Amino acid sequence: MEIQELREHAKNVRKNILKMIANANSGHTGGSLGAADLLTVLYLEVMDVNKENVKGIDRDRFVLSKGHTSPLLYAVLAEKGLLDEKELMTFRKIDSNLQGHPNMNYVDGVDMSTGSLGQGLAAANGMAIANKLSGNNHRVYALVGDGESEEGEIWEAAMAAAHYKSDNLCAIIDENGLQIDGFTKDVMNPEPLDEKFKAFGWNVITIDGHNLEEIRNALEEAKTVKGKPTAIIAKTIKGKGVSFMENQASWHGKAPNAEQLEQALAELEAE
Amino acid sequence: MAKATREAYGEELAKLVVENEKIVVLDADLAGATKTADAKKACPERFFDFGIAESDMIGHAAGFAASGYIPFASTFAMFAAGRAWEQIRNSVAYPHLNVKVCATHAGITVGEDGVSHQAIEDIALMRVIPGMEVYVPCDENQTKAVIDHVAGTSKPCYVRLGRAAVEDVYDSKDVDVTKVHVLREGKTAAVFACGVMVQEALKAAELLKDKGIDLTVVDVCAIKPCDEEGILKVLGNHEIIFTAEKHNIIGGLGGLISEIASEKCPRKVVRIGVEDRYAESGPAKELMKKYKLDAEGVAEKIEKSL
Numbered sequence: 001m002e003i004q005e006l007r008e009h010a011k012n013v014r015k016n017i018l019k020m021i022a023n024a025n026s027g028h029t030g031g032s033l034g035a036a037d038l039l040t041v042l043y044l045e046v047m048d049v050n051k052e053n054v055k056g057i058d059r060d061r062f063v064l065s066k067g068h069t070s071p072l073l074y075a076v077l078a079e080k081g082l083l084d085e086k087e088l089m090t091f092r093k094i095d096s097n098l099q100g101h102p103n104m105n106y107v108d109g110v111d112m113s114t115g116s117l118g119q120g121l122a123a124a125n126g127m128a129i130a131n132k133l134s135g136n137n138h139r140v141y142a143l144v145g146d147g148e149s150e151e152g153e154i155w156e157a158a159m160a161a162a163h164y165k166s167d168n169l170c171a172i173i174d175e176n177g178l179q180i181d182g183f184t185k186d187v188m189n190p191e192p193l194d195e196k197f198k199a200f201g202w203n204v205i206t207i208d209g210h211n212l213e214e215i216r217n218a219l220e221e222a223k224t225v226k227g228k229p230t231a232i233i234a235k236t237i238k239g240k241g242v243s244f245m246e247n248q249a250s251w252h253g254k255a256p257n258a259e260q261l262e263q264a265l266a267e268l269e270a271e
Numbered sequence: 272m273a274k275a276t277r278e279a280y281g282e283e284l285a286k287l288v289v290e291n292e293k294i295v296v297l298d299a300d301l302a303g304a305t306k307t308a309d310a311k312k313a314c315p316e317r318f319f320d321f322g323i324a325e326s327d328m329i330g331h332a333a334g335f336a337a338s339g340y341i342p343f344a345s346t347f348a349m350f351a352a353g354r355a356w357e358q359i360r361n362s363v364a365y366p367h368l369n370v371k372v373c374a375t376h377a378g379i380t381v382g383e384d385g386v387s388h389q390a391i392e393d394i395a396l397m398r399v400i401p402g403m404e405v406y407v408p409c410d411e412n413q414t415k416a417v418i419d420h421v422a423g424t425s426k427p428c429y430v431r432l433g434r435a436a437v438e439d440v441y442d443s444k445d446v447d448v449t450k451v452h453v454l455r456e457g458k459t460a461a462v463f464a465c466g467v468m469v470q471e472a473l474k475a476a477e478l479l480k481d482k483g484i485d486l487t488v489v490d491v492c493a494i495k496p497c498d499e500e501g502i503l504k505v506l507g508n509h510e511i512i513f514t515a516e517k518h519n520i521i522g523g524l525g526g527l528i529s530e531i532a533s534e535k536c537p538r539k540v541v542r543i544g545v546e547d548r549y550a551e552s553g554p555a556k557e558l559m560k561k562y563k564l565d566a567e568g569v570a571e572k573i574e575k576s577l
Contacts, residue, residue, distance in 0.1 A: 112334070125330075128334075129334070
């Protein structure tokens, strides 16, 4: 896919994120927008998942360890044609399959129920070890937050993934430098994440998490690394694409009102 | 013959892991103690150690289950039901993943290791989770039957196992672990017991026989889903009810029977167990005596309460 085409998809994903959250009047805007380029490239360009194989597990899988950015996952699944775009407007409402944090039992293509931070990477590595045991070549991806990396279980899982040489596992670390209470460096500094993952025995690639070419190259490079898992440290801007949301911790879990939505959509359109 | 339920677990799992290639065995640096080492020996390629990281082990178990495997994950009850509670709640039970948490060294009979290792809250912690099945087998045969049973379901399960050797209650593993079993019928009162307390309740009934106290003793292995029909039948036949468990009197078997009795068949229910306190280090037998959980202690409590 041409980069320009990918960019259009990412823009559409961002628009849907904003519409879903505004419609629900609830949800996590900043992180969802910030990691939109990462998941757009992953799902549209890299992962082996499609309408034919999505109901089973004979394919690549993805764990949204930072489960609060579920609007992003749902929007990307819709962009990929795996989820009806109309369903997006049920997000966070009664009787919806699109729970506030993802539920794997309700949506084909949601590969793990997540939401409680720190738990997804262990499940992803469990899948990666299981894939090796089954003798298949499917890959497992996980999106982990930099704030989320303050959870000890991330490092337990990081240790286990290196120990079991899970080269079929790729963790994308969404390094936006913000968490609910403020900047990660002020709240509880998880840095340097690249050095930490290296020290834990991972292959580490650091990229600009909004450069679609870099994202694609890193995900492809990760496939070639043998004997160790890969962490892609993606430097991102929380709230990316909407000027008044960018780099604002206050937009972590806030929904835009009608006026803000209109302005945000207009900004994305003008981009 | 006396054998610890953890040993029976190890033997049965070692057999099952060879028979069923979907079974994987996970441990957190306690394979020798939980007895998953037997399965490791039988099938090393499907044994995975996660080191001293119980939450991480449960997370990995979720990943294995989401991949079509049947993980048996073991550590001590304190670290499974305690430390990894939220991983069991959110990564296993909520998504209905087929994980079997088989926790050993439950209750105060861990003994000398003391309070930090004496899980007296695990039945309560596990049965409060929606969709989680909970089993507390009392002897070798029932443990093997439970392990066969949970291996054959697709539900998340918690199996509570003990450290110390226990006498046989059942002659064969041909026992329906989903039903309560009336092991002794009497007229004075009924005792519902689980795990090692089944044996103690049976002995207590013998001690009280000469005093004209004639007890029904019921083994409740399936705490959840429980055999409500079987429990109600016993409640219907007795005015006074006792529960006996190697667990806090809050939230475990005593809680279960009280809930059923209060809603469907009001009875006086006297709970025998650890009385909402911490025990201490010491040999298992002496702890059982001091905390009045041995046959004499149970008999004394029953006699006083009648």
